[in-house]
Amino acid sequence: MTNRRTNLPEGTQDDRQVVESLAKGLTLLRCFQHEDTFLGNQELSKRSGIPKATVSRLTFTLAKFGYLIYAEDLGQYKLGPSVLALGYACLSGMKVREIAQPYMQDLADHAGSGVLVALGVRDGTSMLYVSCARSSGMVSLLLGVGSRVSLTDTAMGRAYLASLPPDERVSVMEEIRAETDPSNWDHVEGVIADAVTQIGERGFYANLGDWQPDVHAVSVPFRSPNLGDPVFAFNCGGPAYLLSKERLENELGPRLVEMARNVRFSAGM
Known part of the structure; x- marks a missing residue:
């Protein structure tokens, strides 16, 4: 703001x-x-x-x-x-990107055509993609490194917010509130509270069409072991007809949690 x-x-x-x-x-x-x-x-x-x-x-x-x-x-x-030089210098300093990329690609290949696996960080009231992986075949979501998505509407943004300590989350929510239609604020608070519950109970958050009606996604927050790194979030999403609620919650959500765990282990955390 x-x-x-x-x-x-x-x-x-x-x-x-x-x-x-x-x-x-x-x-x-x-x-x-x-x-x-x-x-x-x-x-x-x-x-x-x-x-x-x-x-x-x-x-x-x-x-x-x-x-x-x-x-x-x-x-x-x-x-x-x-x-561009500053951007690449910033990305090169995020060692987690290099460690995570093969794991992200494995998940994208498993999930199949049309699915995008991404790693993002918060930038203001948006999430910024810093790494992406796609399987070969059908074109997936038209997003890539540098794309911004909503902090409050997307699985990635909600998972990020859910991972923050309560006092820090309150501070970020105040920034969001300043840019939010007052008539929609109760809804925003409600979905973030639900994200906190989902992350606490199963380690991932599922968004079924709240960002775009025809897009489903799951997301997992990730704290890098590297000093100075921001809080990240991994996301796996695609067309709703390819990613049913059952597949997201029973298969891809748990796999994303496992992937984040493997990245953390490989990073030495």
Whole structure:
């Protein structure tokens, strides 16, 4: 959530250690979503809440340092190679990705065509895919590394929230609440409470069409043994007609729990 007065993340507006211009520049970079190619200053201003005149100065500066590329014929910007370099540096530091990939691929092959197995981390009020595995054959969900999915609507997001200590979960839920329609808040609290129960009772959470009516998925939270790593979540999902409730709960859910256990063992935890 951003603060309307300063456009800084909530809780930082009174922190004298925060460099406001840097925070605003980073906010602009975060405005680019997976489906975006080019964005103009007006759209960036709308998404960020930062005045257009300030946005113009920031985008000019970011382009000078390679974080944005300016297309003169469009008068718009896209992310530049310097952002990609940071992204790959971040991914290379997540050693769990390398350890988990063969296990994820084995599960994807077992689950069959149309199923996607993913590893994600929280980014704001979304979950960000950092690794994916698919079986050969029919095209699975059109998601990949860098895709964002809802923190409150998806199996991955709910499993992540369910894994947090109660005080930390309350803090994250307050961020979510600021972006949620008040009329829907009781539902959000209810599904997260259900996720906590499911994770506690069987180690995985099953989402049967809450994110998209024709998509079913199971998810398991994962805490990496590597110092400094975030909390992750593994997810296995696909078309509902391929993943029945019975198959998810009796087969793929337990297999995902076992996979997470094997990854943890291989990582030395």
